[in-house]
Amino acid sequence: MxxxxxxxxxxxxxxxxxxxxxxxxxxxxxxxxxxxxxxxxxxxxxxxxxxxxxxxxxxxxxxxxxxxxxxxxxxxxxxxxxxxxxxxxxxxxxxxxxxxxxxxxxxxxxxxxxxxxxxxxxxxxxxxxxxxxxxxxxxxxxxxxxxxxxxxxxxxxxxxxxxxxxxxxxxxxxxxxxxxxxxxxxxxxxxxxxDEIQNVSSQGNVLKISREGYEKQLENYRKDPVAAMQAGRAPGRGGAGNQDPNRRRQVESRLKDEIQKNNNPIELK
CATH class of the missing domain: 2.50.20 (outer membrane lipoprotein receptor (LolB), chain A)
Known part of the structure; x- marks a missing residue:
């Protein structure tokens, strides 16, 4: 106090x-x-x-x-x-x-x-x-x-x-x-x-989109997080899609578990 x-x-x-x-x-x-x-x-x-x-x-x-x-x-x-x-x-x-x-x-x-x-x-x-x-x-x-x-x-x-x-x-x-x-x-x-407000920089490009478009991308990620991660990786770089099947399943299991535990977002609709 x-x-x-x-x-x-x-x-x-x-x-x-x-x-x-x-x-x-x-x-x-x-x-x-x-x-x-x-x-x-x-x-x-x-x-x-x-x-x-x-x-x-x-x-x-x-x-x-x-x-x-x-x-x-x-x-x-x-x-x-x-x-x-x-x-x-x-x-x-x-x-x-x-x-x-x-x-x-x-x-x-x-x-x-x-x-x-x-x-x-x-x-x-x-x-x-x-x-x-x-x-x-x-x-x-x-x-x-x-x-x-x-x-x-x-x-x-x-x-x-x-x-x-x-x-x-x-x-x-x-x-x-x-x-x-x-x-x-x-x-x-x-x-x-x-003295001044913080400049919060973004790593890489930021894609401008509508709010509805953002929500659609989020919905797609929750349905298939591995595919979304792979789609966002630059060509020629390794990723979940280029891993051996066991490693891919491990990544998919981890991402789905994280999504399942984050089922109560701040914005419900």
Whole structure:
């Protein structure tokens, strides 16, 4: 509580409006609907400037840093086990352009990266309920989005009409947002000043696509992950399709097991 109070005093309305700010959230996820007690947690970052924001997993930046060092050293010291530990359940980036009101989602499916513009507006109902969260006095709001009912608590004193993931449009920063089933929750834990927002680079080409097209690609991957992985591999390179049958079956079994355990996505429709 003391840390939150100090931060709240440090970040006055004037200072936040004049520069970039970093909001660090703890994200809780129940990815497997058959294992309700298995809660995955990660740290995510929302960088906000007066003109745009970007939301990404902390592990994404850590992975990019490892790759950058490997390129500088010609691959010397590259630790694959370290990369495995940096795998994220939020392998996506959400950018919001405040000038034109667009939200751009960039995510990876198999070996390809896709980007689409979110076309579903958020329609909030502001409720009378209030709560103190950390150092902030917040008010509750409700919306229906992507097959879930979401409840958000926003702080008027933080002058950004933004929040984690695709959530935005309330008269103050979203300090907490969770769905009605308790499957997903984003909770603000820390606030910092930064000189500029993070540039989250993408490895390789990003294919621009419609939201419906992205969902179709995701559906195809879930049906046959090995085929999707092979389709995304450059010609002449080894892959699941060029492996011996036993190895291919092992890869297919592992991918299908991962998909089966990730049966509760944040967006249901």
């Amino acid at each position: 003391k840390k939150f109070l100090l931060l709240a005093l440090f970040f006055s309305v004037q200072s936040l409006s004049a520069q970039a700010a970093r909001f660090i959230y703890q994200v809780s996820m129940k990815l497997d609907s058959t294992q309700r007690g298995d809660i995955k947690t990660e740290t995510a970052i929302l960088d906000v400037s007066p003109v745009k924001s970007v939301f990404f997993a902390e592990k994404r930046i850590q992975r990019d840093s490892v790759f950058a060092r490997a390129r500088q050293t010609g691959g010397s010291g590259f630790d694959r086990s370290q990369m495995e530990n940096l795998r994220s359940n939020m392998d996506y980036v959400v950018e919001k352009d405040f000038a034109n009101g667009t939200k751009t989602f960039t995510g990876r499916i198999a070996r390809n990266q896709y980007s689409y513009t979110e076309d579903r507006p958020l329609e909030w109902t502001i409720l009378p309920e209030t709560a103190t969260i950390g150092a902030y006095k917040t008010q509750k709001a409700e919306t229906q989005f992507a097959g879930r009912t979401w409840y958000a608590w926003f702080a008027n004193e933080i002058p950004f009409q933004d929040g984690p993931y695709k959530f935005s449009g309330l008269p103050g920063l979203i300090v907490k947002v969770e769905d009605s089933k308790g499957d997903y929750s984003f909770d603000l834990k820390e606030t910092r000043k930064v």
